[in-house]
Each structure stands twice: as C-alpha cells, then as structure tokens.
Amino acid sequence: MGLKLKTVILECSHIHQLSSFYSDFLGWPIVFKEENFIRLQSPESDMGIAVQYAEDYVAPVWPSESEKQQMMVHLDFGVKDKKELAEWVDRAIKSGAKLAEMQYGDGEWITMIDPAGHPFCIVVWD
Numbered sequence: 001m002g003l004k005l006k007t008v009i010l011e012c013s014h015i016h017q018l019s020s021f022y023s024d025f026l027g028w029p030i031v032f033k034e035e036n037f038i039r040l041q042s043p044e045s046d047m048g049i050a051v052q053y054a055e056d057y058v059a060p061v062w063p064s065e066s067e068k069q070q071m072m073v074h075l076d077f078g079v080k081d082k083k084e085l086a087e088w089v090d091r092a093i094k095s096g097a098k099l100a101e102m103q104y105g106d107g108e109w110i111t112m113i114d115p116a117g118h119p120f121c122i123v124v125w126d
Contacts, residue, residue, distance in 0.1 A: 022040055
C-alpha cells in the first residue's frame with residue numbers, strides 16, 4: 001500500500017460555519033465531529049477536508065501582500081469545461097463563498113474566498 005493524502009485540514013475560528021460551507025458546496029457529509037475538529041469526506045473516495053479551531057486565526061490576504069497574513073495552502077477543484085466552471089462558481093457563492101477581487105487565469109480558473117477567508121480555485125482541467 002502506498003502513501004495516500006487523506007485529509008486537508010483548514011484552520012479557522014468558526015468551525016461549524018466553515019464545515020457547513022464545504023459540506024453544502026461539495027455535497028460531502030460530515031463523518032467526524034469533535035468540539036474543535038470536524039471532518040468531511042467525499043462519497044466517491046476516501047479524500048476529506050477537515051476544519052480545526054484556532055483561537056487566534058487570522059484570514060490570509062489574497063493576493064499575498066508583504067507584512068500581511070500569508071496563505072499557507074489553497075484548494076483546487078477541477079471541472080471539465082467552462083459551463084461547469086460557471087455552475088460550480090454559482091454553487092460556491094450560494095453556499096457562502098465570494099469571488100476574489102483579483103482574478104488570474106484568463107477564465108480557465110476562478111479564485112474564490114471561503115467564509116473563513118481561505119482562497120480556493122475552481123479550475124477547468126482537461
């Protein structure tokens with residue numbers, strides 16, 4: 001058995017809000033819950049996203065700026081074409097995300113900001 005990435009953990013100060021966002025946006029159920037940690041899992045695989053409470057959480061600035069909180073990681077979600085990209089962007093917004101003010105990628109990907117301030121992208125992947 002090889003090494004597998006199972007879970008990406010995002011820190012925030014409101015774990016119920018952020019876990020609800022990703023559960024609604026992705027359609028992934030919550031499979032584990034403690035006071036300061038909640039894990040969601042894809043129904044199609046064993047990949048998960050978890051949110052962990054951090055009392056002193058500071059949201060990153062996007063795009064990065066000197067002397068400001070830096071992004072440590074971001075998630076990329078792949079779609080098959082621009083029509084699907086638009087549908088998933090709309091779904092993300094309805095779930096509680098917002099469009100990042102700065103966009104790159106010439107329409108092949110859209111940068112979003114989740115309710116805790118983490119940037120993530122929805123990307124057209126062949």
